[in-house]
Amino acid sequence: MTTEWWRTAVIYQIYPRSFSDADGDGTGDLPGVTARLDALRSLGADAIWLSPFMTSPQKDAGYDVADYCDVDPMFGTLADFDALLAASHERGIRVIVDLVPNHSSDQHPWFQEALRAGPGGPERARYMFRDGAGENGDQPPNNWQSVFGGPAWTRVTEPDGTPGQWYLHLFDASQPDFDWSNQDVHAEFDRILRFWLDRGVDGFRVDVAHGLVKEDGLPDYVAPEDADSMGGREPVPYWGQEGVHEVWREWRRVLDEYDGERALCAEAWMPTTDEIALWVRPDEMHQAFNFAYLQTAWDARRLREVVSESLRAFGAVGAPATWVLSNHDVVRHATRLALGADHPQGHGIGPRTPGRPDPAVGLRRGRAATTVMLALPGSAYLYQGEELGLPEVIDLPDEARQDPTWVRTGGARYGRDGCRVPIPWESGAPAYGFSSTGRSWLPQPQQWRELARDVQEADRDSTLNLYRTILRLRRELGTATAQLTWEDGFPEHALAFRSGQVLILANTGAEHVPLPTGARTLVSSGPLGDGVLPPDTAAWLLDG
Known part of the structure; x- marks a missing residue:
């Protein structure tokens, strides 16, 4: 049996701007992360994944990168990163860096060079520049829509002041897509990978790993009405193109040159588990997020189906299954699992959302879902604050919202701010311990006081201590490497x-x-009845 660390790791996602603020400016930073590493070690995390901290204008919270080989001053310096990396490794915690290869910031030197150079030069060939349609080129080259809403094309003004070509941006207009048919792009990302690997990072989470390559001819495409923010069912001319797999083979060859089992994890939003498994074939990536599992409702039959499919599909290519319930792009699962109406991924929830969730039901289901997830074989991802049972922040003031989805849709979609509110550490401290000054880039709800980590430390029944207990048992009992077998003879609503x-x-x-x-309870997500498991509850049991 293979024993690479990434096959069974519990990986804790840190969204740096909302984790811990060391300098009091209201935005989390790398020194803040370093100061809180002992809390993650006591939780039981094997690795951390850092969402983007590289130089960026922050039009999309760092996913618009202007310099891939430096730290944005709002988060610190390269020296701060090196200190964080060393402190993590001293504690036995590996570090995964978020990398964004589908697009750069429009402030990236390459894109600025492309604007100055004008049409037809090698500078523009690094991005997806095209002439417009229509008699005067005043229509976009095709009908593609941005993930964040609105057209996926923006027209530029040429150096001589005339209206010019259009560039593709599948996300915000400040995020022009690279053209991965250009060898300059391949060479640049080879350099970027080596820059961070040489510093000692343990791997990369790859943003939009199902993107990068676009269908030849850029044909028109209209997503179905029920599509989520990442598009509809296949074929989609900008997702899941065959050519993208050669990119990942190149990257895998680079990582394989380095000692220490460096890993690649794909953010690949594809319609089926079998398709996602293509990203983790033996010569490509090591892991892929299991979004099918994340999006599954709290329903025993559907959960059994998606777990079985995941183990089959990932196992068929020799990769571990991965499990995740929350991240920085989705409604926190302590809220999502209690929503009373369907909501497409990426739309977010807010004051006008129908079917507002019952917080008590959401927390019960969230704790139970985690109790199930952390028993499954493979690797698990946790999102900062879920170990505190944090819900989605629904009632953010409109003027506080910053997600480009909110801006580009004119408030029609709430976007992702509600899962990105800075997390609470100490109940009686300014900003609940997030910053010493009380500043916070998104407003924190009063509810954070009772959910703060120091409050939960002292409560044996808290969500924090539930996570700690399960993660300890997971290590001690080896559930991450165990064979899963289904048990029958229980009611249909039981998993x-x-x-x-x-x-x-x-x-x-x-x-x-x-x-x-006669069964003995090792841990349960909530109180048990006399010989019964109550609704919205999960337990780990040993035979009597």
């Missing part, structure tokens, strides 16, 4: 499986589920 010697039982329905006679 039941064995992971090694442990029986995991979850109740996704409204009626109690009988517990096996």
Whole structure:
């Protein structure tokens, strides 16, 4: 059996601007992360994934990169990064860096050179510049729409002051797409990979790993009405093109030159698990986020299906399954699992969202879902604050919202600010311990006081201590490497499986589920009844 660290790791996502602020300016930073590493070690994290901290105008929270080989001053310096990396490694925590290869910032030197150079030169060939349609070129080259809303093309003014070509941006207008048919782009990212690998990073989370390559001819495409923010069902001419896999083979060859089991994780939003598994074939990436699992409702039958499919599909290519419930792009699962109406990914929720969730139901289901997820074989991702049971912040003032989705849709979509609110550390401190001055780039709700880490430290039944207990048991009992077998004989609203010697039982329905006679409870997401598992509760059990 292979034992590479990434096959079973618990990887904790840090969204740096909202994690911990060391200098009091209201924005989290790298020294703030370093100061909080002991909390992550006590939680039981094996690695951290740092969302973008590179030089950026911050039009899209750092996913618009102007310099891929430096730290944005708002987060610190390269010396601060090196100190964070060293401190993490001293604690046995690996570090994964977020890399954004589909697009750069419009402030990137290459794009500024392209604007100055005008049409037809090699500078523009690094991006997706095209002449416009229509008699005077005043129409976009095709009908593609941005993930963030509105057209995916913006027209530039040429150096002589005349209206000129259009450039493609599948996201914000400040994020022009690279043209990956250009060898300059390949060579530049080879350099970028080596820059961070030489510093000692343990791997990369790759943004929009299903993108980069566009279908020849850039044909028109209209997403179905029920599509989420990443497009509809295939074929989509800018997602999942065959040519993208050669990019990842190139990157894999670079990582394989380095000692220490460096890893690549794909953010690949594809319609099926079998398609996502293509990103983790033996000569490509090591992991891919399991968005099918993340998007599955709190329903025993559907969960069993997606877990079975995941283990089959990823196992068929020799890769570990990965499991995730929350991240910086989706509604936090302590809220999402209690939503009373469907909502497309990327739209977010806010005061006008129908089917507002019951917070108590959301937290119960969130704790139960985590109890299930951390029992599954493979690797698991946690998003900062979920170990505190943080809900989505729904009632952010309109004037405080900063997500480009909110801006580009004129407030029709709330976007992702609600899952990005700075997290609470100390209940009685300014900004609940996030910053010493009380400043916070997004306003924190009063609810953060009772959910702060110091409050939960002292409560044996807190969500924090539930996470700690499960992560300890996961290590001690080896559930991440165990064989999963399904257990029958329970009601249809019960999810039941064995992971090694442990029986995991979850109740996704409204009626109690009988517990096996004589079973001993190792951990449960909530109080158990007399011989029964209540609704929205999960438990790890040993046979009596």
